[in-house]
Amino acid sequence: MSVSGTGEFGLIDRVTARLTSGPTCLLGPGDDAAVIRSPDGRVVASTDVLVEGRHFRRDWSAGADIGHRAAAANLADIAAMGAVPTALLVALCIPPDVTVDWVEALTDGLAAEAALVGASVVGGDMSASPTLTIAVTALGDLGGRAPVVRTGARVGDLVALAGRTGYAAAGYTVLSRGFRTPKLLVEAFRRPEVPYLAGPHAARLGATSMIDVSDGLIADLGHVATASGVGIDLHRDAFEVPRQMRDAAQALGVDPYTWILGGGDDHALAATFPRAVALPAEWRPVGRVVEGAGVTVDGRPFDGPAGWDHFR
Amino acid sequence: MSVSGTGEFGLIDRVTARLTSGPTCLLGPGDDAAVIRSPDGRVVASTDVLVEGRHFRRDWSAGADIGHRAAAANLADIAAMGAVPTALLVALCIPPDVTVDWVEALTDGLAAEAALVGASVVGGDMSASPTLTIAVTALGDLGGRAPVVRTGARVGDLVALAGRTGYAAAGYTVLSRGFRTPKLLVEAFRRPEVPYLAGPHAARLGATSMIDVSDGLIADLGHVATASGVGIDLHRDAFEVPRQMRDAAQALGVDPYTWILGGGDDHALAATFPRAVALPAEWRPVGRVVEGAGVTVDGRPFDGPAGWDHFR
Structure with a gap:
């Protein structure tokens, strides 16, 4: 009906x-x-x-x-x-x-x-x-915690990630080319797996800034960098390309790092922490806050698509 | 641009x-x-x-x-x-x-x-x-007050209204017939004048139920009557037809009470109060909670359009 x-x-x-x-x-x-x-x-x-x-x-x-x-x-x-x-x-x-x-x-x-x-x-x-x-x-x-905003990242801070990136973007590419598998990627696009509790945990650990990765890691960390007046350098080695994503990338002729660093929709959380913090397993170090502006990967600009603008 | x-x-x-x-x-x-x-x-x-x-x-x-x-x-x-x-x-x-x-x-x-x-x-x-x-x-x-819900109206309660009804509906009819005046009615449709503070005031006065009149007075009081398991009888004499509305109704061939009792969009507030409450001027008595079900006007069913359903 x-x-x-x-x-x-x-x-x-x-x-x-x-x-x-x-x-x-x-x-x-x-x-x-x-x-x-x-x-x-x-x-x-x-x-x-x-x-x-x-x-x-x-x-x-x-x-x-x-x-x-x-x-x-x-x-x-x-x-x-x-x-x-x-x-x-x-x-x-x-x-x-x-x-x-x-x-x-x-x-x-x-x-x-x-x-x-x-x-x-x-x-x-x-x-x-x-x-x-x-x-x-x-x-x-907030349960008594201070809100973790985008403006607090400081030079020397660790940059860490909770949750996955690139899975949903890979699933989107798979679907848009007319395929329905690999299921891991397609399901990640359909239903993101969000590490919700990592957010309050990060606040308790003293995170200096935090953001929901919805536009893509480079784009969203770019918002943090701009708001905090710092640069952020990501380490490519910190991002493992899972087998099914590597196979799909090869089959579709895509660099998987454009998914991992440029794709949103997994709703991972990215945060910066004081260098001395002992991070629990849910928060994986992926880079460092540096002097300067913008987001780099191993010190160089990332040349893939950085994010998504709804009106262009 | x-x-x-x-x-x-x-x-x-x-x-x-x-x-x-x-x-x-x-x-x-x-x-x-x-x-x-x-x-x-x-x-x-x-x-x-x-x-x-x-x-x-x-x-x-x-x-x-x-x-x-x-x-x-x-x-x-x-x-x-x-x-x-x-x-x-x-x-x-x-x-x-x-x-x-x-x-x-x-x-x-x-x-x-x-x-x-x-x-x-x-x-x-x-x-x-x-x-x-x-x-x-x-x-x-809520500032420490209990929320005023729809389920609390009791037989014998006063029914009172804060704000205007029918003005926005009249303005809508005027505009839909291709006219731009009377300005009083057209402006009421464009920018409702909502008696916001009458809401918290009613809570402090001990209102037993309250509702925002957005679908029309009969329809919205009908929601209160159903939720509270009572009937509501409105007194037609309590509703004055202002001169400009009467003139517009005559010119357009409309019964002005279909606007006043059936028209929403002024966002008046309607509430029920214990009979003994001394109501301030912003709350105008318009009827009584009675035994039974549904909303009547002077004891009889109202035969105008009662409200608006977005999917019909």
């Missing part, structure tokens, strides 16, 4: 019936607004919007996958401040031909991804629209 | 340069997420999405007007819980032909409406899209 068959309130009823409240949710969907615990006395908030044809394709990803990805993109932003996500709000714009099943699957994906960190979908809005659009707002709690 | 000329980051820079931080904003745009004060230890959050052609038309309203309306729709939801709004996050989906000037005017409207209650635009996201779409999330603080 398409959404035009249920009407707006019917669809809202069907979607909210699938949601369960997490421990941080005091009042969930069904009123003018939700009420969420924010015991820290500050709330961290971020919004990301996904537009069909630009951020996702229904023929490449199932509704649940798209829900996972939409939630992950937002939850990662909260983690990158050193906060623990508490809630999602979802504005959904739906063409009339979309099925109720698809919207329910999307909802399940959003809720399941949020549940990975104890958060829940607490509210939202729906409208018909010619363009399928998913705008998600994530909230989080 | 169109947005395709500035690129995504250029446009974000131009928009954020126009924003100023309110007193509740600890960290504004430019990082992975914003940080907002939530001293109550709970945060109230609501999302509303506006789609071009469905919720607004660029030939009917200027960019700044649309910004005011988008902010008002969300801020009113926060007020309707008894909370004071603190922050807005805005996801903007923009067709490439939209001008930078228009986006800047929209931003100014959003920020100016938020500033009316001491809130500010603290973050957001932008994407290109074929459909101009504005998804706004508003946050608010």
